[in-house]
Amino acid sequence: MVNSKHQWKAWIYLAPAIAVLLVFTVWPIFNTVRMAFLENYSGLEATNGATFSFGVGNFVKVLKYKRFISCLKNTMILCVLTVPISTILALLIAVGLNSIKPLQKILQTIFFLPYVTNSIAIGMVFAAMFNIVGAFYGTENELIVTAGIINNVIEFFGGTPVNWINYGSQYSANIAVMTVYIVWNALPFKILVLLGGLQSINKQYYDAARVDGSSRRRIFARITVPLLSPMLAYVVITGFIGGFKEYTSIVGIFGENMGPADDAGRLNTMVGFIYDSLSTNSQGRASAAALILFGIILVVTLLNLYVSKKKVHY
Template identity: 75%
Template sequence: MVESKHQWKAWLYLAPAIVLLLVFTVWPIINTVRMAFLEDYSIAAASGGEASFSLGVGNFVKVAQYQDFLVCLKNTVLLCLITVPISTLLALLVAVALNSIKPLRKLLQTIFFLPYVTNSIAIGMVFAAMFNIVGSLGTRRPLIQTVGIVNNVIEFFGGSYVNWINNGSSYWPNMFVLIIYIVWNALPFKILILLGGLQSVNKQYYEAAKVDSTPRWRVLWRITVPLLSPMIAYVVITGFIGGFKEYTSIVGIFGESLGPAHAPGRLNTMVGFIYDALAQHHQGRASAAALILFAIILLVTLINLQVSKKRVHY
């Protein structure tokens, strides 16, 4: 074969990328698996060279027994299950709307895309301010004066303020703010993908539907959605993967306490759990949790692919 003569050249050109991937991706993955199955692993002992660790599933058992871990798992799963469908649906509607207007389209597209290029922590802080209740301008109410814009609006319409995220707030208001934030943050990417998909759909399908007097909602459900199904499947799968890695948003809104002042850690997620374990030098526990997270993502993705096999057209 002619090619084999030049094979070393191919490898040479690939080498820089391969070396970097081996060092920073492949080896850490292998090492994670290794550490997860070593009992009582510690870096200090390992680098001392004298320690030998026995194999076992102790890390997994420990992780599963942690109350914290179950909280994190529950938060992560809840956030995923709630935000992915909502953001996908909203992104679809926004993309369809954007695709059907001409004036201002570029401007609106830019506006919708802004969250994607804005720092998540900064956005989180803005959200925290918007949903705040505590202020010091109190004359009407001496102790608590709402300053957050959301509560201002609620009070303007005659409702009573809600303690969204401050000290003493309850779980679901916390989640509500998180969900809004995550959905809003997830929209741009999904809109971008779906809009791209829409623009590649043959316009004649819509003309044909128009000739046949198809109502708008039927055009959406019977024509647009099926034709977009590959893109929808893509944003759902990547949405779930991203959702299971949710962490920054919680830091953004609640700070490093990962919860309102009276209940720190209440909104922690899987990734947060792994960070915490690493921070406490429990590499084994962190690795085990990472593998569990990986298994969950793998499982959900497989389910998604299975579902989309039936639902995705061509």
């Protein structure tokens, strides 16, 4: 049975982990909540001996900030666009990969490739693809040296080039670029999980359906999707969590400006807002924003779990 000598040993094994966790995980949970509820808390002033009164002012102020609302809006828009698009694309690709034999391995490898990349580095490549090189300021003496490969392709098919990310670009064009990049980045993980799920579905279900003469579409809707639903729920939930923490992919494309040259911060996100507050030593505001972010992630996760409990077939 459990004796005290064993107990002692277990805690020694756990000691290094617990020491690090206490300082860098447990303490921050309490301290961040504390700072969020101290009015206008600033780390700099606190070290100078200032005291702060208790209250919910940080939350009120954060929610009234135009910049915070714009960050929240950007984050939401990117989530709502990228999660469904990447999930549907990943599902189609995974089902396709699962149905073929020749080339399956090589295609699977290619589709996983974007996972092993650096979001900042490849963001710079995407920026180069969408960027218009030249003195392009939307004025009459604008000079387009090269319109960028994406615009070249658009022109090749007879379209007009779009100012995607440069000075004077539209918000919708910026969001379109971000959506393309985030979906490109999100596909590998989703394909990996969904393909793994597909490969574990018992072949007998398909054989039975085929004997019954069910159509492909019916088999997909009645067998594949229900049996894959736990994996689908998983990639949707992790997709939303990742989406609400979007930040580096935007830095990759727009730089620390977080927006086109004429409108810095236009594409800032919740995480970006938290770091901006931190760098101005407004820890109270940053903490309140982080708790709001946590609350949103919690609600979205619970909502997803609730919906999937009804819909997911285990």
